[in-house]
Amino acid sequence: MTQYVSRLSRRAAQPRLRLPGGGRRPRRVAMLSVHTSPLHQPGTGDAGGMNVYIVELAKRLAAINVEVEIFTRATTGTLPPTVELAPGVLVRHVDAGPYEGLAKEELPAQLCAFTHGVMQAWAGHRPGHYDLVHSHYWLSGHVGWLAAQRWGVPLVHAMHTMAKVKNAALAEGDTPEPAARVIGETQVVDAADRLIANTSGEADELIRHYAADPGKVAVVHPGVNLDLFRVDADRPGLADPRAVPESRAAARHRLGLPQDALVPLFAGRIQPLKAPDVLLHAVAVLLEERPDLRSRLVVPVVGGPSGSGMAQPERLQKLAARLGICDVVWFRPPVGQEQLADWFRAASLLVMPSYSESFGLVAIEAQATGTPVLAARVGGLPVAVRDEVTGFLVDGHDPADYARRLARFADDPSLADRMGAAAARHAQSFGWDTAASGTADVYTAAVQEHRRHVRSHHG
Template sequence: MEVTEADAVRRVAMISVHTSPFDQPGTGDAGGLNVYVLELSRRLAAAGIEVDIFTRATSSRLAPIAEAGGGIAVHNIHAGPFEGLTKGELPAQLCTFAREVLRAEAGLPLGHYDVVHSHYWLSGQVGALARDRWRVPLVHTMHTMAKVKNEAIATGDAPEPVARIIGEEQVVEAADMLIASTDLEAKQLVNLYDADPGRVEVVHPGVDLQVFRPRDTHAAREHLGVPHDALVVLFAGRLQPLKGPDVLLRAVARLLEQQPGLRSRLVVPIVGGPSGTGIEHPEALADLAAELKVDDVVRFVPPVAPAELALWDAAASLVAVPSYNESFGLVAAEAQAAGTPVVAAAVGGLTTVVADGVSGLLLDTHEPDDWAHSIGRVLLDDGLRARLAAGARVRAGAFSWEDTAERTLEVYERARASLRELV
């Protein structure tokens, strides 16, 4: 499709209700979604696109409009109490949030925004209203889907409510274009949500290849206080059943039963904070580590900034991603960019991110014995680990935020064209 200057997208309203680009990934509800929103916005801004991000304020100290660099404006909207509001309670605040988004646009010249891009179903509800009010296309990225999550519920987790499923169905119907992170997610949108295949485009998320890159392992370990000869099995992410950190702990316990000589060298950093149902029992993982008698090798590390996480990736012998569901698997992609092999569950987007036997190992099970075996293979076979590390670096080159932004702009332009045909 040829795009004229008049057709070109110049201003985007990015809606992210429940997590702010300023939030620290790995804690609360902050994770891959807010990394996605911020990194995509940065690349769009670098391409000359004005981006306004609308998110819910979680502190009275936040300015109504904050600068995120590169001309990105973050609108911190007051909708509900600043603290103590769970994601499950946010639907009750959507009317207030939507009203403030519409009010912000009302003070701008007519036709200010060219497209609305919403993230997660809560934002999609607001985006659908803005679409109709502003007469601009709605592009929506699901990130996670209730029907998919409910098909593979982790032990101790709760199913997603019917209200969310209905809300997601409404957003799928309202959106002019849907962005899926992988081919699998695109199929799930069509098969589970009756999305029109012609309105679904696959755009892979990216990795900041300047931050997550191969580094000197010894230097990284020196900085983090990890012994140079350690065997480091890293978990990074929110501590909730969905992410499966307990799977890793049970696998480590089984590995040490089989290979007791590894105990003196094994280090298992768990980098992240409680989230989701994990908030209800924030000490549960530490209690499990003690119960399994692996607390001497496990290190619990609070959530860290991307630059620090990149050091942990570089210091690791492998990164374990035992999730029960991942729409993409940003942690795995970042680890590979650092040249670190990944042992991951063969679920969701991880089957796209990780090339089995090339950049890591994929497991179609969460059984501790199977995970112990695969982790042990990578740790104890230097040749295998070196081959996977080389493959990881190559694999990471397939995912960059610059490519993501370029493809996303193409989707915006398609959405504008389809909207004009409907008017």
């Protein structure tokens, strides 16, 4: 911690970077992630793409001299108050409510305690310690709104998911988001100086559903760690047509998967919203029509129960048994990022039949490893996946439609290679450096406008 403080003071002594138009990048940002810690394993509980997003964005912001302190709720009593995640990135654990067994739906009652913890940390610093607040998800937005007002700095907010959008596309039997969340989101949208949307589609939803001021909404695509998620082959580059199949063969050998198998992979949180059941039903339809494929079909489901899926953690296993496909489905627990990259490489395709996705980060991660994606045409997935080029987009959630696409991969083994090579090239434009640079530009604009507003108010 001492090293971190000395580095902070050294960096604070540096002149702030001036940008075109006289703007200055903020030196230090308070990033808020109330309901999920950037230190948690993605694919478990409420941890998913947002965790990856916060970790990667914070690291890349620090690399361009924007210090980041991430405030998150402490989930065990053994956690140290602060953890240095990377040079220039500090995670602060805030005590708010019981450490374990608190569902996301119960967190609104802990926002006062969390806000108190954030204010306590701030009180130990000189005035002006944070130049900006960046909150993630609506719960953090409420804390961010209060903190930004108290500190006299702008609030930048990222929704990640929206209640009105989720409720408009609920999976059968899934629980709708409560009215309190809708009201809370509306208040945060109104309070934020800037809103960051993952795609132009999400920007339109903010404006249409939440009456966001179009001038406050900025589109910044999330990125992917291209050093980790990559085609892993001895070939010189993505242009070599042999790179993808070689990478896939090596990954299958490491994971114990048959080399000639058709491997449609599901990787993510097990909950109705992500629709892994659609994949299982599609596999059942495919095998009914094509029983000859059973001997060369392996369907890995990599992830853990989450959200409303926690109520019936064995639901998917029971469905596989009912459909008579237990022999082809491999259930695997969530894995770390490096092993996840190997699962992506090993797969013939990634299947994402989600009912709602603000972006669908795993779609880009899979494509970066040379694996095509079969996805529902929802949310940000049409941006992440180029239909008929890097994978297929399906309208709706009819298992027969997914089964038809799976059959195409079964009948043409070179399809996964061709689409995979195009997918790997497509993913190259989604580096985190680009995302961090775009986010820093949003910060700069928010700080400039906030200062202008303060000056005119006091003028």
